[in-house]
Amino acid sequence: MEDLVEALFEAEAVKFGSFTLKSGLASPVYFDLRVIVSHPRLMLQVSERLWDVGRSVCPSALLCGVPYTALPIATLMATAHERPMLMRRKEAKQYGTARMLEGAFAAGDVCVVVEDVVTSGSSVLETADVLRQHGLQVRDALVLLDREQGGRETLAGAGITLHSVCTVSRLMQVLLDRGRVDQATVDSVSAFISQNRATSPPPASSPSLGPGEVAQSYGQRARLPSTSAVASRLLLLMEEKRSNLCVSADVRTAAELLAVARAVGPHVCLLKTHVDALDDFTADLPERLAELARSHRFLLFEDRKFADIGHTARRQYQGTCGGGCTAACDVRRLLCGGFSECGVWACTAGGVFGIASWADLVTAHAVAGPGGLEALAGVGVPLGRGCLLIAKMSSQGALTTQGYTQATVAMAEARRDFVLGFISTERVTHDPSLLHVTPGVKLQPGGDDLGQQYLTPEEVVGRRGCDVMVVGRGVLEATDVTAAARLYQQAGWDAYCGRLQPATAS
Ligand code: 5BU
Numbered sequence: 001m002e003d004l005v006e007a008l009f010e011a012e013a014v015k016f017g018s019f020t021l022k023s024g025l026a027s028p029v030y031f032d033l034r035v036i037v038s039h040p041r042l043m044l045q046v047s048e049r050l051w052d053v054g055r056s057v058c059p060s061a062l063l064c065g066v067p068y069t070a071l072p073i074a075t076l077m078a079t080a081h082e083r084p085m086l087m088r089r090k091e092a093k094q095y096g097t098a099r100m101l102e103g104a105f106a107a108g109d110v111c112v113v114v115e116d117v118v119t120s121g122s123s124v125l126e127t128a129d130v131l132r133q134h135g136l137q138v139r140d141a142l143v144l145l146d147r148e149q150g151g152r153e154t155l156a157g158a159g160i161t162l163h164s165v166c167t168v169s170r171l172m173q174v175l176l177d178r179g180r181v182d183q184a185t186v187d188s189v190s191a192f193i194s195q196n197r198a199t200s201p202p203p204a205s206s207p208s209l210g211p212g213e214v215a216q217s218y219g220q221r222a223r224l225p226s227t228s229a230v231a232s233r234l235l236l237l238m239e240e241k242r243s244n245l246c247v248s249a250d251v252r253t254a255a256e257l258l259a260v261a262r263a264v265g266p267h268v269c270l271l272k273t274h275v276d277a278l279d280d281f282t283a284d285l286p287e288r289l290a291e292l293a294r295s296h297r298f299l300l301f302e303d304r305k306f307a308d309i310g311h312t313a314r315r316q317y318q319g320t321c322g323g324g325c326t327a328a329c330d331v332r333r334l335l336c337g338g339f340s341e342c343g344v345w346a347c348t349a350g351g352v353f354g355i356a357s358w359a360d361l362v363t364a365h366a367v368a369g370p371g372g373l374e375a376l377a378g379v380g381v382p383l384g385r386g387c388l389l390i391a392k393m394s395s396q397g398a399l400t401t402q403g404y405t406q407a408t409v410a411m412a413e414a415r416r417d418f419v420l421g422f423i424s425t426e427r428v429t430h431d432p433s434l435l436h437v438t439p440g441v442k443l444q445p446g447g448d449d450l451g452q453q454y455l456t457p458e459e460v461v462g463r464r465g466c467d468v469m470v471v472g473r474g475v476l477e478a479t480d481v482t483a484a485a486r487l488y489q490q491a492g493w494d495a496y497c498g499r500l501q502p503a504t505a506s
Contacts, residue, residue: 074351107135123332135397157459230386248472286358310375394440462495
């Protein structure tokens with residue numbers, strides 16, 4: 001590695017002096033790895049060192065170099081070791097196929113990103129985003145030089161482990177030991193690096209966090225004229241309980257669901273369910289959940305992800321006839337064979353789960369167009385219910401691309417009486433009266449073997465400015481579920497306080 005550092009210095013890939021960076025900052029050091037294309041031996045050395053670092057972490061992964069500098073490096077690694085690679089385009093072709101990614105792959109394949117220098121981590125993230133949008137799993141990045149300016153942490157927050165051949169500190173030490181630089185240069189570089197640590201930028205496609213949404217407390221946002229009644233109820237509850245935690249109670253039986261609700265109740269603002277995944281849903285379960293919700297002060301959130309045409313979605317959502325019998329209810333009563341008491345909780349006639357009768361919040365996809373949302377709103381608004389539209393899913397390869405997300409936001413704007421916000425892994429609007437609820441949260445970033453991707457509470461709430469974090473297995477798989485919920489509650493609240501202005505932080 002020492003020889004490689006010296007060779008980079010000799011090839012002027014590392015320079016000292018005064019350089020104006022893209023950001024406008026004056027830097028005493030400059031790394032320009034593009035020059036190595038003129039030094040074939042050096043290119044080989046660089047690619048072999050990267051291979052040494054990477055081969056044990058990702059034995060059979062595809063390789064993808066960040067364009068342009070890392071492209072030839074990844075190519076050398078791929079050809080020398082017979083490892084297939086992918087090529088990411090920086091801009092889509094104007095003719096033929098509009099592919100952003102060239103090469104053969106299947107959804108679920110693992111791909112490692114290769115980069116020359118990492119500063120904030122944003123260029124690795126851009127490439128990782130494209131790969132993930134194509135269904136690939138990205139968990140590791142290989143880099144020749146880590147500038148130690150926050151990139152490692154930012155990438156970790158996005159579930160990517162950075163493996164570097166060398167850090168700037170190590171590089172400076174080698175050059176000092178070999179008499180290539182003096183102590184004063186080493187000191188000025190290390191001062192520059194520590195004074196200019198890049199903080200994690202919001203994701204490229206996310207609106208930057210403005211004072212509107214970040215500086216206002218949940219309580220202040222609850223009182224905005226544009227905040228819907230349901231959003232306001234939730235925001236006030238969050239402030240009162242000091243909790244932005246939603247536990248996703250993904251369990252098998254009704255008894256387990258009630259046990260989880262009891263255990264985490266004091267620590268959550270929302271309890272999220274998938275009642276259609278229970279083995280033994282019964283019509284009395286919603287009332288028992290509602291009792292716990294009342295006593296512990298949380299809202300019930302059925303993550304139903306409605307996605308059908310309006311006519312079907314309405315039937316899936318509405319359940320109880322609430323005692324007010326309608327002709328439609330009579331018809332349904334006939335259909336379900338002698339279901340005579342219409343006032344019964346969650347009348348089975350409108351779908352066994354009777355979701356609208358008990359769930360304060362539901363989720364819906366925008367994919368079916370406004371008709372689906374209209375139908376749901378027609379049922380939910382009179383009952384004082386709210387809906388979160390799914391803007392950006394947490395799973396790898398999700399098809400919630402930028403255009404789709406924007407269309408989802410526009411659809412939400414048109415039904416503000418029903419839509420209180422979004423399910424999203426990042427903020428999709430500046431509007432502080434709309435909530436951002438984020439699944440895929442764990443104290444340890446990473447993922448599962450089916451494409452779920454986890455970000456930390458600090459990343460989701462602190463850096464990305466989301467409002468509620470959804471935690472399932474992070475809590476449910478703990479030996480002490482209550483203690484785990486308490487831990488996540490604290491982590492989420494700390495992240496929220498950290499992002500507020502000092503004047504409003506508590
Ligand atoms: P986990 O155990 O924390 O991975 O559970 C996450 C929950 O959030 C689970 O119930 C999912 O169905 C739900 N979820 C999600 O993970 N990602 C999404 O984009 C959406 C929902 Br929408």
